Amino acid sequence: MFFRLTAFVVIGLLALRAASAEPVTHTTFENGLEVVVIEDRRAPVVVHMVWYKVGAADEPPLQSGIAHFLEHLMFKGTDTMESGEFSRVVEANGGRDNAFTSWDYTGYFQRVASDRLELMMQMEADRMANLSFTEDDWLPERAVILEERGQVLESRVGGQFNESMMAALYKSHPYGIPIIGWRHEMETLTGQNAMDFYDQHYGPNNAILVIAGDVDTGDALEMAQQIYGPVLPNPAIAPVSRTMEPPHLAERRLRFEDARVGTPYVNRMYLAPVRRAGDQSQAAALQMLAALLGGSSTTSVLERTLNFEQGIALQAWAGYNGMARDYGTFSLGIAPVEGVTLKDAEAALDAAVADFLEEGVDQAQFDRVRHQIRASEIYALDDMQGRARQYGVGLSVGLGVDDIDGWVDALDAVTREDVIAAGQMLLDRRNSVTGYLTQPTATSTSEVTQ
């Protein structure tokens, strides 16, 4: 206990010991604001986050990217704060601030010395209801998000490939639309669109406050009640109906060719169940399946088979994301060594998965993965911001604190048979899209140069 004001040394120590044993505090204020407090008194630092349960999947037609555009404009000012003042004040207090948008949520956070928490709360509560900006603010900011799309997506061939994969995976659901938006729609977004989206979705009754770090839970809740409590609920807030997926009757395949591809690879994405409040068992089995197939660059099934035994993969992977409101994804992929075609690589990948499902889970590997999960729980305690994020994402997508706290136990309860069953259930190709990322073929290249 060394990074703190000397006077608090002993108190801090005791508080952390207690906090580790006690559940995270979760409550809901009268105005609908959910509040989570995570005590961690090792350093005099606090993470203050506000999550809105609205994201890119809730955008109106023709306005893709509006949730993210609004996220940028949230830094422009309020009725009483100048444009840019929010970040200037955070900076003047030695803090860091940023924000992020997903399909299901939009989050704003500051990391500051813990004696600045009240100030952060005041400013965040202010822009929860009093956002205000002008054309001089939003017009250059629209150019910024277009540059952002250019930099993080269009200049990266992997990013463009991934965007195409998602668009092909979802036939109806808005997860198929990129969070940053389609360029042709982004170019038409206005400040009024953003303000309308704000008026429709922002307010304490659609938000989660997460405070993690060097605070006393009781004090933090009292402070939050004083500052956020008076913000009136927004009556316009109503659940957005999202288009759901019809049954998928045909697998989809795409081939993305670009001269900038240095390493070709195959990726396959399946629609998968998400973590559900009160029942995470299926999601836990899928998470274990991903860990066994691709969780280690050396010992997992795909690397062992395709890289070490067959020598045809530079790299092979598997991943599961179940932290979403409507649909999760399960991915499998392989980057083959030179001289192996993507088609052959894909066939080998499929064969490796099929063999795994037939032969069952190796007990020693299963034990190692479980041991690592337990240890990762301990390592995760070291990362205050990561913990805050876990709760923010979880609550945003409809999980409860019990579900988030119980995730490691849910993983622990998975049996080897559950893993195989999850794999067999999942791997229906009709729920998938398979993509090849590759250099242009010889014929199309010569056509271009002629």
Next chain:
Amino acid sequence: MTRLLALTLGLFLALAAPLRAEVSITPVTSDSGLQAWLVEERSIPFVALELIFAGGATLDSDATAGATSLMTALLSEGAGDMNAQEYAARSEELAARIGFDAGRDTVSVSVRFLTEDADDVIDHVRAALTDPRFDADAVERVRGQMLSKLRRDALDPNTLASRAFAQAAYGGHPYGRGSDGAVETVAALDVDALLAAHQGAFARDRVFIGAAGDIDADELARLIDRLFEGIPQQGAPIPERAEFSAPAGLEVIPFDGPQSVIAFGHDGIARDDPDFLTAYVVNEVFGGGRFGTRLMESLRVQRGLTYGVGSFLASGLLGESYQGRMSTDNVNAAAAIDLLREEWAGIAESGITEEDLSRIQTYLTGAYPLRFDGNAAIASTMASMQYQGFDIDYVNIRNDLIDALTLDQVNAMAARLYDADALHFVVVGQPEGLE
């Protein structure tokens, strides 16, 4: 939409009293004479350990460029009587997180382990550091991954810009080439080159050790002696200094993409220069990689020319430069470069204001404690501070040093550091309006 009654926000800036971080670092000397800095933190039952070995990719010869990087990547691919899979399985059994990383100036080892497994993990890491196998199949597999990365880099505009800038700045010095070497050199590396790189890199005469977590000084001293059994006293000689020699001007590398990536910069300031901290403060005002800097305000906030622009002091072990990066739509590249030159000239001539200085002092002194918020972050900071030559009490005086800077000192540094006429630009893309 129902709105909250207006809050009084005017007082905010007045509240910013700098926070004092009382950091308690214990210097540790082992029986065999190794030094380490420890921050004991008992609340979570694990330890983070960080080793930094000076040298890095600069120890490679031109012919063996990439050897240190490939060697480092192979450390987790088998050691002692364990092949690659057995080594990884053992790491997983121990639930240890072990990372080996090679950079231009250093090779680093990061380890996190549960307190109860300390001895076993240390033995496991020592096997990699003293008895790596470099099995032929592992070498070919990892070489293939590295070549694949090099081919990917060759088609990545950001890497192309950085490579071209380094080449222009340092020519034939090891600083002029990429840490991962080139396709031809990596393809040609043999086991002897890997063994030589290994012997050159890991030595007691160049290591800096930081630790944080559930461990005391005696126990740490014992563990590091255990870890260093068999590690030689001396490593390979570290090369001569690199002189910055990029000419003023502009270099365009045609690349088919929607944006131009622009690398820019000129000569910099040495890390051991007595005024380095002053230069650091000036750069934080000018382009320090966050909102609120002059470059972000001018190019992003006012004009929407870029998603992000920043500048940094690239002061290494052997040489220094002052650089920046940005990406912008091809049509805006010329305008962005004009603005960069303008901002550059402006700060050299007029410096910063009293208000800028006071704001940045408050920010930097307030932000400092935020760096020490977890065992892993602390261990790495402890090792890095020693590597950079700081005294053990620096943590506790650093904020005072920043607060003591005067506007005259800072503006003298701005005039010294910035030279718009010396700027070298590398533009990767299809920029319009440039020659």
